[in-house]
Amino acid sequence: MNWIWYPGDFEIYHGMLQNFQREERGYGWPAYWKMDDWRKNVCFSRDYELERDSRFVVHAQGVGYVAVDGRKYSFERDITCPAGKHKIEIYVGNMAALPCACVEGDVIHSTPEWMADDFRECRAVGYSPLYTEAEPNPNQIPWRYVPCKPVSKREVNGGVLFDFGRMINGSLKIITGDKAQTVTVAYGESEAEALDLKWCYYKEENTVDGMWLRKRAFRYVYIPEGSTETMDCEAVHEEFPLEVRASFHCDDALLNRIWDISVETFRLCSGLFFIDGIKRDRWIWSGDAYQSYFVNQYLFFDEEINKRTIRALRGNTEITQHLNTIVDYSMLWVIGLENHYWMTGDADFLAEMYPKLEAMMALLMKQTNELGFIYGRERDWIYIDWAEMDKDGVLCAEQILLWKCCRVMDDCGKVLGKPDAGWADKAAMLKANILHYFWNEEKQAFIDTYESGRNNVTRHANIFAILFGLVEADKTEAILDHVLLNDAIPAITTPYFKFFELDMWGKLGRLDIIWEALHTYWGGMVEKGAVTFWEQYDPTCTGKEHYAMYGDPFGKSLCHAWSASPIYLIGRYFLGVKPLEPGYTRYDVAPHVEFFKELHCVVPIRNGSVRIDKENGRVNIQASRE
């Protein structure tokens, strides 16, 4: 039995809820882009041919009724359907939550075979392995609630500072021991933040004894009034049920610690969806999600969270605005979908998404010029990276993503047996124009844009060109010499783009560079006492400077999904596991054991795992599949 809904609506509804969760200094901050709406009234139906009388009962979220051959019954009522042919329909309306239903019965019960009609189109229902019993229903998220107590408490500036020793994402209650007393509660991902009553992100005034406060992310709690003797607190952390299917242990203690902290970080940022960070923004960003798909593949190998995130980001078929308003994030959504297919071999999901892929490509192609180059429209954000770049014209980096999208469309069309829609031709034309207009012979590099005449070179387009396979060996060599190994070209500074850069180095076999980055960049955060990895790390900062970002002294998220990429980099490149065919029907295990004296690890693959051990110079690889 499954709870059923109009396909895509579960993710649209919960995605919007998620994007409305942001909180900052006493006010709410709902996401500022157009969000698609879930349907408020739907009809579920299925025809049955019964050999004998059959009983069933319908549970639903919303108002409505069950109709058996047109005769109406209320929900929660025992209905007996006599032998013969029957049409069961369930009408549900819900304005404040997801309209959905489940049917319990021996023969008549809700399954993926049911149909959902939104009074425009009838389609196979949406469902999820999360909801296969009457409780919980799809308007409830099946969090695991983990009670947590602070690991330390001490007096600071006449108040009490609690340290939970780990990041918590959940609710908190203060025990003052005095029903009449109200206290101020300041939260912090860092100690410095909790102690800064003016600038901490979350602060709750007039808190009374025993009151549960709303879900927030924190490690430290500071109560400026009261004594360590009487004051106490406890928290309930909310953890999404996701199974960690990878493990990593080697002789390098720092690398082990980096792995563990990456796992902790990524678990915290993985709920119904991949969010960017737990303190800020708590939004579903397509660029961040793109990287999460890769990490997921090497940690949970959970296909469902990918699908939920992909659906939530995309919304309804009709599309007028780019994901999170960002043109490159729309394209990463397209490219991410192909990666999901390679990970899972799930052609059904690809088929479900195909009309949304087509509509997305139509939106993208509508804003291309006569050379096939994509440009930003009013209200579009051309992001690429937080980096100095010449954006005075159409951007090379965007064109490479568009070229890759055309390639994806061609590949997906072939998987689904669609007639040739000319995507390979479009890709070829675009590639020729990219090489003609953006490749600068003198600089032996791709320039940001040719329209400004400045011929500025940054690493971004050049990384994309190699990573997505636009260029062959000759130009790759040139780019390495003139850009990527050239210190005169500004380095990549954001962990967001560092993912693409390191992925590229991995593809080029330069594991030494990744190794170095892991130990210095992530190792640097470990040295600073990080228990989760930060949105950004700059080794030149000191003290509280580490917590500042976007002009805000505590603006930086200290638990950010895109900084969990060591999981992917280790699993994909050092342990060398990757699919050679979609869904790992063939796959490669080529670990670079030369980096390790000792190694004990497990890498998930589809429906199985690969165990890699090295001990006393002997390497052992064992694969198991269901």
Add this chain to the structure above:
Amino acid sequence: MNWIWYPGDFEIYHGMLQNFQREERGYGWPAYWKMDDWRKNVCFSRDYELERDSRFVVHAQGVGYVAVDGRKYSFERDITCPAGKHKIEIYVGNMAALPCACVEGDVIHSTPEWMADDFRECRAVGYSPLYTEAEPNPNQIPWRYVPCKPVSKREVNGGVLFDFGRMINGSLKIITGDKAQTVTVAYGESEAEALDLKWCYYKEENTVDGMWLRKRAFRYVYIPEGSTETMDCEAVHEEFPLEVRASFHCDDALLNRIWDISVETFRLCSGLFFIDGIKRDRWIWSGDAYQSYFVNQYLFFDEEINKRTIRALRGNTEITQHLNTIVDYSMLWVIGLENHYWMTGDADFLAEMYPKLEAMMALLMKQTNELGFIYGRERDWIYIDWAEMDKDGVLCAEQILLWKCCRVMDDCGKVLGKPDAGWADKAAMLKANILHYFWNEEKQAFIDTYESGRNNVTRHANIFAILFGLVEADKTEAILDHVLLNDAIPAITTPYFKFFELDMWGKLGRLDIIWEALHTYWGGMVEKGAVTFWEQYDPTCTGKEHYAMYGDPFGKSLCHAWSASPIYLIGRYFLGVKPLEPGYTRYDVAPHVEFFKELHCVVPIRNGSVRIDKENGRVNIQASRE
């Protein structure tokens, strides 16, 4: 000060709430058509140039914040803005209700000049004269609550029957006098319905002493258990604040009673929107609403309820499905808009609706054939009337509505100074084809459809042809002789189409026919004890048969808006008041006083009223305007 929202969203949100109110025998019955969604996150903004410091506070429904030149503040906080130029923005998200805001302050406060952005398009805000103070907010409907007591109580079949003496639309509470006792409550618009525990529409079991029950429509309440001595009840009727601006009193007592009952019926069916009936369906139907606009013009002359209903029916600009799924209802929406313009002269509202008019016409024109004739698509309902009709092909009645829509577009375009979009040409072409394909020379009448070859004649298309002015005097005469005054052609039986028929007779000056219909049809219901007018009346029925409809013994609504048309027929034709120019800048008062010995009445006009008195053979007409 006004509460502000994204234009159209107030009506979309409350319209959906209304269309989810239907209840029948223990289950909910949300409307079965696609309903547009209101926006869940919006940004309101306005630029100010302040001469001195200015304080303001923002109230909002939802989560979000206020930004002054980008600096964020929470709602409900006193904000001081210094002299100079400033941009005020208010971001509000609300998934379960209407996101809206109001700004209180001397200089900075929310007005229709503010802009609303849904992150796709920035438009002037929506607002309503109903919401000009901090309370109530636009998620509350400003009902007037009228306490009501039953006028009689008597024992029937061992139980207690209460009669409130009038239709109530509100909540009920039973006073059993015994906290431990639970009772069953059966409701009825008629006594027979309340006493029928099996078939009554509304029944509440396990009701305890003093518990308020959900809003329902009823006159009678029956408690099968308990005695008249201990059992009591009371109700709170919910009345929407609408001012009756017309009055009618003449020497014909029956006509006076028909007027009064029509007023009672129409008041009950008028809330935020015009609904069809208070017991069933409680939905906003475009065809029913069309007739309500005409009645409103002669009773409340309330422009706002028209606008709210027009907006709620139409939803968002993009449109893929016909209103209530009915093609003719979409066209009546277009035609009703022109009538609203004639009533009000409100070109601003016409301009607001124009993009939605254009999108509606585009939808209609998309489903026309090479002759310009409109046909039904899959999922379209070609209604016209509950009547036997040859629907085996494109329908003449639909084409006449489409022709009228083209005329409306031409007229509206001229009012708004739009460039000629060819609507007059389309209308002319369509008219020529209608006359060529549907006019049957032999029958001297319009036939239902020419495609079936059956050449069937009903009154409907012929009534539309005269009413909407498709034909001139010659064909009008022919139609009268061969169809409308021809008893061999089946009579119109529904009050819905009777409105069009009588409106046509009024236009033709045949007030004698209207007079007769008022006295027999509506007079017949009066004779049967009606306190409100019924959805339908068949004088050949007896007893409980009067309450049956749609195959349900109590399926008939006994308080139905479309049966309140005597208000329009009397005001428009017998009292002869009508605009000669939009908004009554010129208007006609030509009462047919010959029908009355005595007459004391008031007919509203825009911003004024006309008083007509006849006494002792002397007629006095007085007009007053603000």
